[in-house]
Amino acid sequence: MRAKKIIFLNQKGGVGKTTTAVNVGSVLAELGYKVLLVDLDSQGNMGTAVSADNSKSGVYEVLAGEASIDCAQTTPVENLYCLTGGINMAGVDVELVDEPNREFFLKGALMAAEDKYDFIFADCPPALDLVTMNALAFADSVIIPMQCEFLAMEGLALLLKTINGVKKNINPGLEVLGIVFTMYSRRANISNEIVEDITNYFHDLVFKTKIPRNVRVCEAPSHGLPINAYENNCTGARAYRQLTMEVLERANR
Numbered sequence: 001m002r003a004k005k006i007i008f009l010n011q012k013g014g015v016g017k018t019t020t021a022v023n024v025g026s027v028l029a030e031l032g033y034k035v036l037l038v039d040l041d042s043q044g045n046m047g048t049a050v051s052a053d054n055s056k057s058g059v060y061e062v063l064a065g066e067a068s069i070d071c072a073q074t075t076p077v078e079n080l081y082c083l084t085g086g087i088n089m090a091g092v093d094v095e096l097v098d099e100p101n102r103e104f105f106l107k108g109a110l111m112a113a114e115d116k117y118d119f120i121f122a123d124c125p126p127a128l129d130l131v132t133m134n135a136l137a138f139a140d141s142v143i144i145p146m147q148c149e150f151l152a153m154e155g156l157a158l159l160l161k162t163i164n165g166v167k168k169n170i171n172p173g174l175e176v177l178g179i180v181f182t183m184y185s186r187r188a189n190i191s192n193e194i195v196e197d198i199t200n201y202f203h204d205l206v207f208k209t210k211i212p213r214n215v216r217v218c219e220a221p222s223h224g225l226p227i228n229a230y231e232n233n234c235t236g237a238r239a240y241r242q243l244t245m246e247v248l249e250r251a252n253r
Contacts, residue, residue: 003036003113003114003115003116003119003120004119005110005120005122006120006143006251007122007135007139007143008021008121008122008123008124008143008144009124009132009136009143009144009159009163010126010145010152010155011132011155011159012126012147015145015146015182016145016211017145018045018123019182019217020143020182020211021037021046022046022050022123022226023237023240024121024247025121026050026080027226027228027240028118028119030228031244034116034119035080035117035119035120036072036081036082036113036121037075037080037123038059038083038122038123039059039082039085040123040125040131042086042125043085044085044087045123046082047084048224049224049226050082050224050225051075051225054085056071058084059085059089059109060089063092065109071083076225076229077226081117102134103130103136104134107138110138122135122138128159133170136174137170139171140173141174141176143177143180143247144156144176144178145180147182147183148182148185148194148210149194163176177247177250178207179207180243181207183213184210184211186212195210207246208246209242214236216231217236217237217240228240
């Protein structure tokens with residue numbers, strides 16, 4: 001069976017894309033699925049969050065044809081692997097801009113991984129740039145992490161318009177797997193209002209699980225561990241386990 005290819009995308013930074021990709025991937029790995037994390041961001045946060053070495057060959061070298069996907073690193077979680085990003089990814093847009101079929105470099109580079117993993121999760125940079133277009137051309141589906149703040153709503157329409165444009169012109173099979181609310185505070189009226197508005201508009205597209213603000217989830221990356229390996233019974237870990245079950249159900253439909 002070929003890998004299910006899911007990207008985590010929001011052009012707004014700081015909404016929990018990396019955290020969500022790492023933690024859902026880690027829970028899937030704990031369940032026995034073989035998962036590859038692909039860091040497309042020049043900040044390299046995904047690699048740091050799973051104790052990978054960003055100075056070693058990663059996705060940039062694979063894109064450039066200088067390394068194979070076998071350079072993916074093991075992590076502290078069994079079955080979870082990481083193809084690191086890092087500073088070299090900052091120049092990819094410029095390097096690809098004049099290339100023919102420039103939107104399909106990532107798809108070609110990761111083709112060999114599709115038979116080796118059950119899931120491939122790509123963490124996109126916070127921009128609708130050429131790297132993100134490559135991710136959209138590669139993916140089966142998109143998960144949109146979204147912070148429970150008013151300004152986060154403003155970019156959602158543009159993001160969905162971009163996804164629909166890619167679906168129409170580049171990747172007909174692309175779908176939005178769901179919108180997940182992160183950094184949710186039940187006590188904050190604005191959080192509840194935004195959840196209600198988005199859910200009323202998008203209905204079943206919104207995941208039922210909301211990821212709460214949680215100190216342990218914030219601490220875990222500094223220890224190079226996903227939350228289920230750092231503090232398995234905190235509220236954040238329980239929420240990510242619930243979200244993973246939803247992701248698994250939707251991905252297997």
